[in-house]
Amino acid sequence: MSQLLFATTPLDRAAALRRDPVRLQSLRHGPDALVACFWHDLALLRDDRALLAHGNEAARLMELASHVxxxxxxxxxxxxxxxxxxxxxxxxxxxxQWEAGAVWGELRAIGPTLPPEDSTILATGRALVNWHRTHTFCGRCGGPTESREGGHVRTCLDQSCGASHYPRTDNAVIMLVADGDKVLLHRQPSWPTGMWSILAGFVEPGETFEHAVARETYEETGILVDDIRYVASQPWPFPASLMVGFTARATGGELVVDRHELEDARWFSRADIAAGFSDAHRADGSGRPYLARPGSIARMMLDQWLRG
Ligand SMILES: [Zn+2]
Known part of the structure; x- marks a missing residue:
């Protein structure tokens, strides 16, 4: 079974330190500081590691940062x-270009190649850096906001407002819908040619996860489900999702693909997948389809289901 990417928890989040600006300042400029660096959506790597400290490199990178x-x-x-x-x-x-030996990488591509603690920390950092970059103004009054509490709050500087804003996490359900020996897979138009995966969609205000699983499955494919069971969750910081995984049992309906959302959706048996799908993680030139990449919660649930 492939390891679930971004789902290890190497960090002590040490939330109490966020409210101790003097201590934070000294940690930030101390010799032990490690930094995870982002340029737009790319992360800085050296020797296949993403946490940089070497010599005074962290201190010099800190000087160049617009958000810490x-x-x-x-x-x-x-x-x-x-x-x-x-x-x-x-x-x-x-x-x-940074110093010799340092390269920029995209997290979805490099995540599986990094030590798990590095990829999880990059996922956390990417989500927070993106949030700061896109929330420099107050959503209530339009005034400028300022980072507080180590970067876990942004506070409006307009004195008549003063609203506090917190990083958002967008809940999305991802569901393995099975009907006996068949699983419902789909393709989205934006995906690489040949890749198939299980259904997913965002939770709407006022919904439970279970409601969202049933609604999204019905809207996108016309299939009715019950016996909805939680499996696992995975942070997916592209830019700010939490994928919450469920299995569900098809109980009826007729497969009608919503072509506004999906390119295609079909039922596949375990034998169909064993015989017809490539083991590669991308198009391998054979023209055969392949499943979502190892490390994703989709692939973890599919591998569990394929093993019966
Ligand atoms: Zn405001």
Whole structure:
């Protein structure tokens, strides 16, 4: 079974430290500080690690950051996420070059190649850095906001408002719908050619997770479900989702694909998948379909189901 990406918890979030600005300031400039760095949606890597400290590298990167977020303690070392989005791109538009040996990577691609603690910390950092970048103004009065509590709150500077804003997490359900020996898979138009996965959708205000599973399945495919059971969850910071995984049993309805949302949806038996699907994680040139990549909650639930 593939390991669930972004779902380990190496960090002590040390929330009490967020309200101790003097201590945070000293940790930030101390010799033990580790930094996870972002330039727009790319993360900085060195030697296949994402947490940088070497020499005074962390301190110099800190100086260049437009947002700094305290993520917590990793084996008692403070970890900060840095937004380096103000660094200028190279003349050809490529990401800014940092020191020799450092490269930029996209988290969905590099996540599975990193040590689990690095990929989980990057997922946390990416979500928070993106939130700061997109919430510099107050959603209530339009005034400017300022980072507080180590970057876990933004407070409106307009004195008649003063609203506090917190990082958002968008709940999404992802569901493995089975009918006996068949599983319901779909394709979205934006996906790479050949990739199939289980259904998913955002939870709407006023819904339970179970309602969202049943509604999304019916809206997208016309299939009715019950026996909805929680399996696991996975942070998915692209930009701010939490994928909440369920299994569900099809009880009726007729497969009618919502072509506004999906490219296709079909039932596949275990034998169909064993015989017809490639083991590759991307199109392998054979023209055969393949399943969502290892590390995703979709793939974890599919692997569990395929084993019966
Ligand atoms: Zn305000």
């Amino acid at each position: 977020v305290f993520l917590g303690l990793l084996e008692n070392r403070p970890v900060f996420a840095l937004d380096l989005g103000k660094m200028a791109a190279e003349a050809d538009g490529s990401p800014p």
